[in-house]
Amino acid sequence: MLKNIELPRKVIVGEGAIHCLKEICNELNLKNPLIFSGNFTKKFADIICGEI
Structure with missing residues (x-):
């Protein structure tokens, strides 16, 4: 089911x-x-995906 999922290098999500x-x-x-960065008191945070 998850075999073909490709995550972008950087996405912004709730x-x-x-x-x-x-x-x-x-x-x-x-x-x-x-790797998480950003202010977690806000609704959004940057998520940087590592190497697959």
């Missing part, structure tokens, strides 16, 4: 989606799944 992205990266066994 805070509710961060956990989902972590789970997807765990399923795909990404080496360096997610």
